[in-house]
Amino acid sequence: MNKLAIIGGSGLYNIDGIKDEKWLNVDTPWGKPSDQILEAKIEDKQVYFLPRHARGHKINPSNINFRANIDALKQLGVTDIISVSAVGSLKEELEPGKFVLVDQFIDRTFARVKTFFDKEIVAHVSMAKPTSPGLMKACEEVLKKLNLKHKVSGTYLVMEGPQFSSLAESNLYRSWGCDVIGMTNMPEAKLAREAEIRYTSVAMVTDYDCWHEDHEDVSVEQVIKTLLSNADNARKMIVEVVKNFENFIDPKDPANNCLDTAIITDRSHWTETTKQELKNIAGRVLKS
Structure with missing residues (x-):
């Protein structure tokens, strides 16, 4: 049975x-998640919501x-996870209010733990295609249906934050061909892959970062204003995707059973303590 979660x-x-x-x-073995998780139904389809920064936006x-x-x-x-996040635009044509269906990341974070496999059991999952094509297609079809401005395929530069970019950084990332910039999708996407959960990212453009000479430097007030104006569109998208995402599941999705070929540590070195810690994430392969 397939179950969808929204992180946002x-x-x-x-x-x-x-x-x-x-x-x-x-x-969890890793401590508490950001908040309680909301279990609910939309037209008899079960769905979960996880407030990434906690209700009230309390987590950096x-x-x-x-x-x-x-x-x-x-x-x-x-x-399956759909990540919904606010981002800055690094391209003229990606104006505030537009949705970007992300299919690539550049991870520039440096202060975060990025793997479940950080002691005794080592695993190397592929991140060549970090998002799930079927989920992205499901979101694309809904955005078309709702006639919402969007771009299919884009590179998301994930910065550490919490400060916004310097002008030099913004221009550097533009020179790399990145489409949007934000602070939250890494290591989220990497960890979802290690957990064999299909993942896609729907980025909502709130500003032009700080590179655009015709626009003000990014501010929290500006971000919130755009987010609030676009929140209804995001909710409409979620309702439609919940109804139909299962129709787009790809049997060859890169997340499916990716741990089968990822664990490199010989079984003789696996301890019960570490196996217990990883039981939710990798129990399928650790038991086999």
Whole structure:
């Protein structure tokens, strides 16, 4: 059975018609996730919502417990994640209010733990194609249906933050051909892959970072204003995707069973302690 989770801002779950709402406490070997996880139904389809920064936006991007977030969702049986996040634009044609369906990342974060396999058991999953093509297609079809401005395929530069970019940094990332810049999708996407959860990223452009000479430097006020104006569109997208995402699941998705060929450490070195720590994430392969 396929289950979808949405990771994003606190207001994404304020959806008309949502029912059977229940906030769940989930413990993980990595600590507590960002917040309780909302279990609910949209037209009889079960869905989960995880406020990435906690309700009220209380967690700095660098302090998000990404491992706990992914582990908690895996425990709930989540097979697919749609990440919804605010980003700055690095290209003229990606104006505020536009959606970008991300299919590549450049990870420039440096203060975060980026793997579940950090002691005794070592695994190397492929991130060549870091997002799930089927989920991205599901989102694309919905954005078309709703007639919302969007771009299919884009590179997301993930910076550490919490400060916004310097002008020199912004221009450097533009020279690399990046489309958008944000602070939250790494190591989230990497950890989802290690957990064999299909993942896609829907980026909502809120500003032009600081490179555009005809626009003000990015500010929190500006970001929030654009986010609020676009939140209804994001919620409409979620409702439609929940209904139909299963129709787009790709049997050859790179996340499917990727741990089969990723673990390099010989079984003789696996300890029960580490196996217990990884049981939610990698129990399928550790038991085999």
